[in-house]
Amino acid sequence: LELCTVYAEGRRSKPKKEVGCGLDVFGVCWWEEKHVLGVRSDSRQGSCSFCMGFHIPPSPGAEDTPCFLQGPCCSQGTMDPKTPSQPGSSVLPSPILSISPFPCWPLPSQGCFSPLAPNSLLLSESRHVPLAPMPRVGCPPMAGGAGEQGWGACVPGCSGRSPSTVVSALLKWPRSDKGCGFLLRAANLGGGCSPAPLSASPEMDPAGQSPPGTLPGEESPEMDLSHRFSKAELALLYEEVLYTIRHRLGKPEQQHVRDSQELYSYVQKAFGMSTEEHGAIMQQVMELESPIYCLKATVKEAKGILGKDVSGLSDPYCLLGIEARSQEPAHPDHKKRMKAVVKDLIPEDQIHRTQVINQTLSPVWNETFILEFKDVETASFHLDMWDSDVVESMRHKLGELTDLHGLKRIFKDARKDKGQDDFLGNVVVRLKDLHCWNDQWYQLEPRTETYPERGHCHLQFLLTHKKRATTSSRTQPSYTVHRHLLQQLVSHEILQHQAGSTSWDGELSSHASTVLYLHATQKDLSDFHQDMAQWLAYSKLYQSLEFNSSCLLHQITSIEYRWVQERLRPEQKAELAESFQSLLTYGVSLIRRFRIIFPLSVPRSTERLQSLLRVLVQMCKTKAFRELCTPSPDLPQMISTALKSGTAEWFHMQKQHLKPMVKSIEENSKALSKLLLEVIEDLKQCQKIWNKLFSTNLKLNIFSIAYLELESLVAEHVQEQLHKVDSSMSRPTAESLFDLYRKLQELCQMKDSLPSRDGPLALSNFHQWFEEAxxxxxxxxxxxxxxxxxxxxxxxxxxxxxxxxxxxxxxxxxxxxxxxxxxxxxxxxxxxxxxxxxxxxxxxxxxxxxxxxxxxxxxxxxxxxxxxxxxxxxxxxxxxxxxxxxxxxxxxxxxxxxxxxxxxxxxxxxxxDPQQIQNALHNQLDSTVACLDHEVRDVVQALATKLEKGIARHIQELSSSSDSEKPEDSIIPLMKFLESELQYLNEHLVQENFKSLLTLLWHHTLSVLSAAKGPQVPPVQHCQRLFCALKSLELCFHAEGCGLPLETLHSATFRALETHLALCSATSRKLIQKYFSNRIQQQLDTSSEKYGAVTIKALYRPSEQKLHVEVLNATNLIPLDSNGSSDPFVQLTLEPRHEFPEVVARTTQCKKNELHPLFDEAFDFLIPSEKCRQEGACLLLTVFDYDMLGANDLEGEAFLPLCHLPGLDTEEDEADMGRVPQTRLPLTHPKPTDEILQLLESRKRDKEAQAFVKLRKQRAKQSKETE
Missing domain, CATH: 1.10.357.50 (Tetracycline Repressor; domain 2)
Known part of the structure; x- marks a missing residue:
């Protein structure tokens, strides 16, 4: 394939800034699927490597002889593109041009493109006006050109100029199914000298013939900035505007230009007239006859006038006219003439009279008069107001008499002539003091000083012309001439706007406003006709030079406000109806291509589109539109149809633009993905940006319209491209299909944003197209x-x-x-x-x-x-x-x-089935997680094994350490070892694994400690070292909550080991106290009275430090004698004995043959209160069966803890024995074996321990408890 170097692919690609002309390429066009619009890579004679000549063959079959469109940085020969443009050169300022995608047309069968010269006529930014092939007139041949016949339009006399305005052009030719076209759009407006006159020569538009490249019956493409004005028409219009300035009337308004020479210079530029042309036409104007100057005076109303009739009212009327006087300001009769009445100053045939308004002091006339004058400097307007006096009978006058003033009027009327009118006041205005248009209240002046306050009169003045000598005024209606002038000046204003036409808001310069104001007033155009002229001019210019459409909204609002159909002639109605229809058609065409015309990359595009929509909506709502355009079109339906067709056109353009060069499933998939990316992006813009505009103005959901249209087109196109997909595809193809699947999925998901839909969409089952992949x-x-x-x-x-x-x-x-x-x-x-x-x-x-x-x-x-x-x-x-x-x-x-x-x-x-889901998913996951847990445990066990040997070694060393060494010192090596190893593991293991390791080490440590204590009762010092090690290890492994939790540490093994070591390491007295603590707890836990019970009352008196005990009775004793009864008595001792060594045991009397003895005896024990709070401190109540021959038999034991005695926690004897409740203590028997007693018994050298064990063994022998 013969391809140029592709510069950019796709509209979305970022334009590349080029040195020289700054031409940007945004699109890729095709010529019969073979030639690509791109960048020229060389720099030959007549071309520029920076401004990118375009490879476009002149005709099919001649691909080997391309011609190139020269860039704007090149002159009429070879030029270094890096050379900056100099003032006065023929090189356009840069950057000038950019390229944007546009629907394609084929090239003509004959001819080729000539380079666009610096003085070529282009169109302003974002405006698309066709340019047909035509002869180039008045320009020298261009480098790289193709002769005099080419694609372009040049202006005679423009060679050597640097135009101040560059406008864009659309190269257009007849449509067909294949072909290529591109759009040039101005990206910057340069400065420079004025352009040549903007007119088209007769050779460019021969009468009765269509220019080449125009279809029969189609309107000729216009590239003339004067908008269909021929050179002769421009000359006549120029004559009209010069005549208007020359015969200017009235004082200038504050916002208008006062200097006429400035206005002459302005219109010369606006019409593109050379100095010679201006001088010639100016000479013609000076030779023309002056117009007839007229003052259009409207007498509207008056207020506060004098009442001259008997009734106190008047019958006022006015006399008015123009007085022409000499220019001598110090005329002796000047003051008298100002006071003189009209009929004394002005000839009778030049005096005008209003109607008489009867019986009022606030008359309303609203009468208009045309008063001619010759010299504005010497002419004055005079108005007299009179009270009409009609001859009436005396009886009639007396009937109207109401007050004394009326009576005076009767006497005054009797002295004057019959039928003589009374003077009410006058107004004198010099015409040179008037503006072109004045509307104000004037004070009525008196002839004498009798009544200085005579009221006010409301007058309106308009300085106009009659019988203007210009050709346009003689041959065309004033309204038409004014519209043409407005069109010419507005087009100049738009093109001169520095920020570009799209930002022009309709505000005219003071020069243009002055000229148009003068012309409208001199031609006496009504406000309605001025608004209509502005609408026709602006609406037409908007279709060629886009500007802010808010001014159109203002004009259509003005027409609606002043609309009266009867004011217009049939041809004016037809012209207005045609402007409505033309703007509607044009506006709908812009909306149809809104993606191209209003791209979001261009600032304020949304505002421009919204303004256009508002104009169209407002226009279709006006009375004028509904009355003139029948039947009235349905604007929402028109725009909805246009949006659908525009969306389809945009899609096909994108599809053609992204068509792959290589035909394969993989390349097709990639191209489809790119296409879908464009579609999705477009729909997002419709949803987020454009939908608000259309919904607000037209109640249309553009997202819904675009989505339904694009979704159908995408489904059809994708199915067409994927019909050959099968399971034998390659991996790259599958990958490209996956990307395509995701794009389709995203597009399909956007359907959720549709307001409502009927039936399934075309993409509902798109996933089925990809099952093979x-x-x-x-x-x-x-x-x-x-x-x-x-x-x-x-x-x-x-x-x-x-x-x-x-x-x-x-x-x-x-x-x-x-x-x-x-x-x-x-x-x-x-x-x-x-x-x-x-x-x-x-x-x-x-x-x-x-x-x-x-x-x-x-x-x-x-x-x-x-x-x-x-x-x-x-x-x-x-x-x-x-x-x-x-x-x-x-x-x-x-x-x-x-x-x-x-x-x-x-x-x-x-x-x-849910069970199948459980088996297929959850069970498989659980199995894998279990395997991972096993792997973790294996590795953690391996780490723990390395530490277990060290822990066992240190515990062994601890067990064998000297008895003279303190337990706290003996465990230091073990703790240092653990601290070092655990700190290392904590730094290198995650928390979960570290705790698992700690758990393994803890269980191992407990087993080592249990083995270290030995099977027999170890020495006290040995047990103390092991107990100290156990408590230290507990703190180490817990680590203040950062290690193992206490629930894990305090296992059954730990609790048993802790209890055993605590006992083994305790002293004998501590063990004895622990023994009684256990018996007290056993007493508290016992509820059965199988051995009987004893009832007592106990009270501690702090002031006496005495324990007062009353033994009341015993019940349900077991019979120990052969006769089935017992001889019970109670022995009272304070335990443990080493805490109460000086307190002797006390006994009650023996009750013969009683199983429910009543003792009712009291005992006092002198003991300090702190002794009562010691661990294991209790009152031991032992019930014996008295035996005269042998040892007494044990009935049972009861333990009363001293720490809970009434009165113990008070400082004074507040408790009364009568209020102390009885305490019923079940009797218990000691167990045959006890761990504490075994430990005490093993301490053979401890006499105190041996004595205690001997006593307890005696009791144990009499116990009826078994293991």
Whole structure:
């Protein structure tokens, strides 16, 4: 294929700034699918490598002889593009041109493009006016051109100028199915000297012929900035405006230009007249006869005038006229003439009279008079107001008499002549003091000083012309001439606007406003006709030179406000109706192509479109439109239809633009993805930006219109391109299809934003088009993740990753899983059953990768450990491995939430059995997580095994340490070892793995300590060392809550070991106290009275430090004598004896043959209160059966704790024995064996312990309790 170098592909690509001319390329066009609009790569004679000549063949079949469109930085020969433009040169300022996509047309069969010269006529930015092939007139041949016949339009006499305005042009030719076209659009307006006269020569538009390139019956393309004005018409219009300025009337308004020479200079530029042309036409104007100057005076009303009639009212009327006087200001009769009445100053045939308004002091006339004058400097307007006096009878006058003033009037009338009118006042105005248009209240002046206050008169003046000598005024209606002048000046104002035409808001310069104001007043145009002329001119100019349409809105509002159909002649009605229809058609055509005409890349595009919509809506609502354009079109329906067709055109243009050069499924898929990207972006813009404009102004949902149209077109086009897809496709093809699937999915999901829809859409089942590619997509996701995981393990040095405790391979594996999760979410397969199978496959793949990772990462750790031969580094590697596996386990546990299994199960409800979901998903995941847990435990066990030997060694050393060494000192080596090792592991293991390791070490430590205490009763010092070690290890492993929780530490083994070591390490007295504490607790826990019970009352008196005890009775004693009864008595002792060594035991009297004895005896014990609060302090009540021959038999024991005695916690004897409640204590028997007694018995050298054990054994022998 013969292709030029492609500069940019696609409208969305960012334009590249070029040195020299600054030409930007935005689009790629095609010539019969072979030639690309692009960049010329060389720099030959007559071309420019910076401004990008365009490879466009002159005709089909002549591709080998291309011609190039020369860029704006080139002159009429070879020129260095880097040379800056100089003032006065023929080089356009840069940047000038840019290229944007536009519907294509074929090239003509004959001819070629000539270079656009610096003085070529182009059109202003974003305006598309066709340019037909025509002869180039008045310009020298251009370098690289094709002779005199070419595509362009040049202006005679413009050579050598640097135009101040550059306008854009659309190269146009007849349409056909194939071909190419492009659009040049001004991107910058340069400065410079004035352009040549903007007119078209007769050779460019021969009468009765259509220019080349124009279809028969089609209007000739206009490139003349004067908008259809021929040179002769411009000359006549120029004559009209010069005549208007020369015969200017009235004082200038404050905002208008006073100097006429400035106005002459302005209109010369606006009409593009040379000095010679201006002088010639000016000479003609000076030779023309002056117009007849007229004052259009309107007498509107008066107020506060004098009442001259008997009734107190008047019958006023006015006399008015123009007085022409000499220019001598000091005329002796000047004051008299100002006071003189009209009929004395002005000839009778020049005097005008209003109607008489009877019986009023506030008359309203609203009468208009045309008063001619010759010299504005010497002419004055005079108005007299009179009271009409009609001859009436005396009887009639007396009947109207109401007050004394009326009577005076009767006497005054009697003295004057019959029928003589009364003077009410006058107004005198010099014409040179008037503006072109005046409307104000004037004070009525008196002839004498009798009544100085005579009221006011409301007058309106307009200085106009009659019988103007210009050709236009003689041959054309005033309204038409004014419209042409307005059109010419407004077009000049738009083109002179520095910021570009689109930002022009309709405000005219003071020069243009002055000229138009003078012309309208001199021609006496009504406000309505002025508004109509402005509307016709502006609406026509808007179709060629786009500007802010808010001024159109103002004009159409003015027409609606002043609309009276009867004011217009038939031809004016037809002209107004045609302007409405033309603007409507043009506006709808712009809206149809709004994506190109109002691109969002251009500032204020949305405002421009909104303004256009408002103008069209307001225009269609006006009375004028509804009355003149019948039947009235349905604007929303028209725009809706236009939007549909415009959307289809835009889609086909994008489709053609993105058509792949190579025909294959892969390239087609890529091209379709790019096309869908454009479609989605366009729909987003419609939804977020454009929809608000159309909805507000027209109640149209442009998103709905565009979506339904594009969705149907996309579905048809994609199905057409994918009909050859099968399972034998390559991987690159499958990947491109996946990207296409995602774009279609995004497009399909946008249907949720539609307000309402009927029936299924064309893309409802688009996923079925990709079922053949689905297995390849899943396989691609698996292989990509697997390969990445394997590479990550191979590159992993098993070192912490940043601040984390795992290595880099886990991060990569997490990314792999995230990509698989993303793939699942991107697929979002609509078919639930198929979606479930996809999930099962993805989960199987991730489980395989997880198990593979565990195997390979351990192998990697072994390989690195062997190469380093360092035990510490090997342990570090194991820590990293277990952390990695733990991290992987956490990743697997997150899969159900990340993959949203809950939603999938809900979709599967009624399709697949829940048990099948459980087996296929949850069981498989649980199995994999269990394997990972096992792997973690294995590695943690390996780490724990290395520490267990050290812990066992230190505990063994602790057991064998000297008895003279303090327990706190003997455990220091063990604690230092653990602190060092655990700190290292805590730094290298994640928290979960570290706690698992601590748990293993804790259980092992407890087993070592249990073994160290031995099977027999160890020495006290040995047990003290072991107990101190146990408590220290507890604190170490708990670590103030940072290690193992207390629930884990305080296991059954720990509690048993703690209790045993605490007892073994205690002194004999502590053990005795512990024994009585246990018996007190046993007493509190006993509720059975199988051995009977004893009832007492006990009270402690703090003031006397006495314990007062009353033994009341005993009940339900067991018979111990042969006669079936007993001889009971109670022995009272304070225990333990070493706390109360001076207190002797007390006994009650013996009750013969009683099983329910009543004792009712009191006892006092002198003991300090602090002794009562000691551990194990109690009152032991022992009930015996008295035996005269042998030892007394034991009935039972009861223990009363002293720490809860009434009165113990008070400072004074507040408690009364009568108020102390009785305490019933069940009798208990000691157990035959007791651990504390066994420990005490083992201490053979402790006499106190042996005595206590002997006493308790005697009681135990009499006990009826068994093991």
């Amino acid at each position: 689905l297995p390849l997509w899943l396989q691609k996701a698996y292989t990509t993740a697997l390969e990445r995981a394997q590479r990550a393990i191979q590159m992993d040095q098993l070192k912490p990753y940043g601040y984390h405790k795992h290595s880099t391979s886990t991060v990569d594996l997490s990314t792999c899983y995230a990509q698989i999760v993303t793939t699942w979410k991107q697929l979002n397969w609509p078919d639930p059953e198929k979606a479930f199978m996809i999930m099962v496959n993805l989960l199987e793949d991730m489980c395989k990768i997880s198990l593979m990772y565990c195997k390979l990462i351990k192998e990697r750790a072994e390989a690195l450990s062997l190469s380093e031969q360092n035990e510490g580094e090997a342990a570090n590697k194991l820590c990293i491995v277990v952390n990695n596996i733990e991290q992987l386990r956490l990743l697997m546990l997150k899969l159900p939430s990340q993959l949203d299994w809950a939603q999938l199960e809900q979709r599967m409800r009624g399709v697949i």
